[in-house]
Amino acid sequence: MKILKPLLTILLTGMLLSPLYAEKNSVVIGMQLEPPNLDPTGGAAAAIDEVVYSNVYEGLTRFRADGSVTPGLAKSWTVSEDGLVYTFKLQENVKFHNGNDFDASDVKFSIDRARDENSTNAQKGLFKSISSVDVVNSSVVKITLSNPNGGFIRNLAWGDAIILDPETVDSAASEPNGTGPFKFSKWIKGDRVELVKNNDYWGEAIYLEKASFKFISDPTAAFAALMAGDVDAFPVYPAPETLAQFEADPNFNVIVGSTEGETILSTNNKSEKLKDVRIRKAIAHAINRQAIVDGAMFGFGTPIGTHFAPHHPDYVDLTSQSNYDPEKSKALLSEAGASAGLTLSLKLPPPSYARRGGEIIASQLREVGIETKIENLEWAQWLEQVFKGKDYDLTIVSHTEPMDIGIYGNPNYYFQYDSQEFRNLMDALNLETNNQERSKILQNAQKLIADDYVNGYLFQLAKTGVANSKLIGLWENSPTQANDLTGVSWSN
Amino acid sequence: MIEIIPGDPASFMLGINAEPDTVHALKKELGLDVSKFERYYNWITGMFIGDFGVSYTYRVPVSELVMARIGVSVPLALYAIFLSTLIAIPIGIFSASNHGSFKDWSFMGFTQLGIAIPNFWFAMVLVLIFSIYLKWFSAGGIPGWDKGFLINLKALTLPAFALALPQASILARIMRSALIETLSQDYFRTARASGLTFFQAVEKHAFRNALIPVLTIIGLQFSFLIAGAIIIENVFFLPGIGRLIFQGIIQRDLIVVESVVMLLVFSVIIVNFLVDMAYLYVDPRLRVKK
Numbered sequence: 001m002k003i004l005k006p007l008l009t010i011l012l013t014g015m016l017l018s019p020l021y022a023e024k025n026s027v028v029i030g031m032q033l034e035p036p037n038l039d040p041t042g043g044a045a046a047a048i049d050e051v052v053y054s055n056v057y058e059g060l061t062r063f064r065a066d067g068s069v070t071p072g073l074a075k076s077w078t079v080s081e082d083g084l085v086y087t088f089k090l091q092e093n094v095k096f097h098n099g100n101d102f103d104a105s106d107v108k109f110s111i112d113r114a115r116d117e118n119s120t121n122a123q124k125g126l127f128k129s130i131s132s133v134d135v136v137n138s139s140v141v142k143i144t145l146s147n148p149n150g151g152f153i154r155n156l157a158w159g160d161a162i163i164l165d166p167e168t169v170d171s172a173a174s175e176p177n178g179t180g181p182f183k184f185s186k187w188i189k190g191d192r193v194e195l196v197k198n199n200d201y202w203g204e205a206i207y208l209e210k211a212s213f214k215f216i217s218d219p220t221a222a223f224a225a226l227m228a229g230d231v232d233a234f235p236v237y238p239a240p241e242t243l244a245q246f247e248a249d250p251n252f253n254v255i256v257g258s259t260e261g262e263t264i265l266s267t268n269n270k271s272e273k274l275k276d277v278r279i280r281k282a283i284a285h286a287i288n289r290q291a292i293v294d295g296a297m298f299g300f301g302t303p304i305g306t307h308f309a310p311h312h313p314d315y316v317d318l319t320s321q322s323n324y325d326p327e328k329s330k331a332l333l334s335e336a337g338a339s340a341g342l343t344l345s346l347k348l349p350p351p352s353y354a355r356r357g358g359e360i361i362a363s364q365l366r367e368v369g370i371e372t373k374i375e376n377l378e379w380a381q382w383l384e385q386v387f388k389g390k391d392y393d394l395t396i397v398s399h400t401e402p403m404d405i406g407i408y409g410n411p412n413y414y415f416q417y418d419s420q421e422f423r424n425l426m427d428a429l430n431l432e433t434n435n436q437e438r439s440k441i442l443q444n445a446q447k448l449i450a451d452d453y454v455n456g457y458l459f460q461l462a463k464t465g466v467a468n469s470k471l472i473g474l475w476e477n478s479p480t481q482a483n484d485l486t487g488v489s490w491s492n
Numbered sequence: 493m494i495e496i497i498p499g500d501p502a503s504f505m506l507g508i509n510a511e512p513d514t515v516h517a518l519k520k521e522l523g524l525d526v527s528k529f530e531r532y533y534n535w536i537t538g539m540f541i542g543d544f545g546v547s548y549t550y551r552v553p554v555s556e557l558v559m560a561r562i563g564v565s566v567p568l569a570l571y572a573i574f575l576s577t578l579i580a581i582p583i584g585i586f587s588a589s590n591h592g593s594f595k596d597w598s599f600m601g602f603t604q605l606g607i608a609i610p611n612f613w614f615a616m617v618l619v620l621i622f623s624i625y626l627k628w629f630s631a632g633g634i635p636g637w638d639k640g641f642l643i644n645l646k647a648l649t650l651p652a653f654a655l656a657l658p659q660a661s662i663l664a665r666i667m668r669s670a671l672i673e674t675l676s677q678d679y680f681r682t683a684r685a686s687g688l689t690f691f692q693a694v695e696k697h698a699f700r701n702a703l704i705p706v707l708t709i710i711g712l713q714f715s716f717l718i719a720g721a722i723i724i725e726n727v728f729f730l731p732g733i734g735r736l737i738f739q740g741i742i743q744r745d746l747i748v749v750e751s752v753v754m755l756l757v758f759s760v761i762i763v764n765f766l767v768d769m770a771y772l773y774v775d776p777r778l779r780v781k782k
Binding site for chain 1: 503514517518520549550551552557560561616619620623624627629630631632633634636726727728729730731732735736739742743744
């Protein structure tokens with residue numbers, strides 16, 4: 001017992017004196033979900049791209065914060081008259097982090113691997129139109145398409161299309177080796193990933209020497225970590241209820257931007273109860289979108305009337321077509337012979353937009369006489385029952401992939417919308433390379449799915465982040481799910 | 493059994509834009525295309541040679557994942573046990589020696605409160621005071637043992653306190669009642685009569701005799717702290733065993749879940765064995781062969 005007292009005194013003073021975190025050219029970014037691995041070509045988890053996209057890995061082209069696509073590892077490119085042959089001129093003197101040289105053969109390898117029959121790429125559809133990839137010389141690659149694809153350059157900017165070193169591809173999941181401005185340093189599973197500056201980077205030098213991504217799943221803990229200064233920024237902040245407090249605090253900036261996430265009340269179009277368009281229309285008019293944005297998202301989010309991002313130049317505002325009108329909704333229900341009462345299953349995945357939004361929608365539907373049976377599911381169950389098994393009437397999901405209206409062309413997709421007219425539009429879109437014509441087709445597609453009331457279109461997910469007010473250069477919007485740190489620095 | 497619950501890791505990883513043949517390709521790569529019995533057989537036979545298999549989602553050996561987590565969970569549990577013992581034993585002795593007095597009742601009132609307060613709430617209060625307001629400690633996380641001992645110990649202090657409070661409260665009550673029991677024994681009266689002061693008598697004669705139930709409880713608490721700290725691990729975002737299981741279940745990384753559960757079973761057995769050994773140490777009478 002006698003030795004205990006001095007021992008404790010030493011320990012306590014030692015602990016109090018040891019510094020908290022005091023490095024100035026480093027940044028700690030908070031994220032709610034930990035990536036399962038660090039290979040963006042082998043999984044769909046947004047968290048993978050949120051760590052490595054344009055920090056560690058680069059593709060031929062890349063997204064910028066405003067959603068535009070600019071050259072990446074491809075310096076420039078030309079497209080043949082018929083829109084089928086893309087010739088890419090590559091950046092020279094580029095090295096992978098392990099010292100290997102980057103050249104045209106790496107591009108051929110990476111793209112062929114992604115579109116291979118045994119590929120485990122989650123967005124294999126991006127590469128569908130490619131018929132061959134050829135190395136012209138070490139710095140020129142020619143990609144031939146089987147049919148023109150106006151969105152091809154954009155497809156190559158996705159995280160799923162990054163270029164890997166063929167030699168290290170087997171360890172890509174745990175030790176990424178890319179060409180980006182940051183090198184992978186270490187990953188303490190369950191806690192954080194650390195990146196360090198790549199001094200041999202081919203492009204513009206970056207400011208930060210070190211970047212860490214810290215995984216904090218609990219919203220309250222995320223709040224505490226920001227307040228205590230353990231993390232410098234939480235770009236996708238999970239506790240919107242505390243945003244007002246951060247807004248009032250001069251030490252923090254609240255960053256509100258847009259995402260590509262269309263949050264929809266997905267509807268099983270083949271369900272006996274819902275295959276009548278009048279019923280789906282009745283549901284659309286029963287929903288008060290602004291009330292959901294206010295109630296479930298603390299006011300962050302933009303109501304939508306179709307499956308398209310409002311900040312996109314081709315967006316058509318169709319919200320008035322499914323405006324909140326309970327009387328009209330009741331009339332439609334009785335017209336469809338369902339005024340006697342309808343009971344629908346509403347299966348909700350874990351995100352708070354679904355759980356909180358689901359309760360509000362259930363009460364709004366009850367107003368017009370539709371009863372819902374809410375069932376909360378984990379993601380794995382949701383994928384099994386709803387997505388794969390199509391055993392549901394209604395569910396709420398945010399579709400976060402950019403420009404994903406094409407999913408409506410697949411009759412086997414989980415909402416089972418089967419429309420030849422829509423498929424014709426998508427085929428026409430893929431063949432069209434004229435931008436004006438493409439806009440027109442995209443607008444018609446938006447109108448068509450709004451007319452058919454395929455789903456209840458709710459709101460565009462906002463990106464609400466919190467950052468230390470001295471940290472500058474973080475992405476405001478999220479054209480793809482990424483935390484691009486190349487432009488981030490500390491102001492004084 | 494766990495392998496049969498619905499949901500599969502491959503579709504979880506590939507998300508909602510993936511094409512069906514991609515999911516098949518990934519299943520094949522992960523070895524999920526063989527029958528459930530075959531997988532179970534492979535896992536069981538692998539375990540006997542220390543091979544727990546490879547995590548479906550992280551794609552690294554399960555043993556590697558578990559070892560890293562043990563480096564957080566075991567020190568945290570030991571630290572919490574240390575703190576709870578440090579708090580509980582003096583309180584127990586003090587209360588027992590003032591048995592029935594106002595001091596005894598007020599201390600027992602506090603321990604009742606300690607048991608009643610949910611530890612995650614207590615943890616949040618600690619974070620609020622010591623991290624956000626005073627900024628003495630960071631709000632969570634752990635720097636890693638390669639960064640030095642003290643800095644990690646410091647990082648574990650708040651979580652260990654949060655875990656120790658209810659444990660200390662239980663332990664103090666056990667200590668008190670065990671000691672009250674021994675204080676009424678004849679040998680204690682004899683010890684006092686032979687001229688020892690009250691505390692000398694407690695130290696020399698009563699304390700050891702009261703330790704047996706206390707040790708039992710400490711053993712049980714240790715097993716609980718290894719696996720049951722999941723809520724505290726969440727509040728302080730610590731990468732411990734509890735969160736590994738939790739993530740494993742969510743991502744359907746069932747090979748991790750099964751392996752960790754097996755390891756926990758072993759650790760409970762080992763801790764119980766150590767507690768039995770400790771009985772022999774504190775009570776020489778148990779060493780006699782029957």
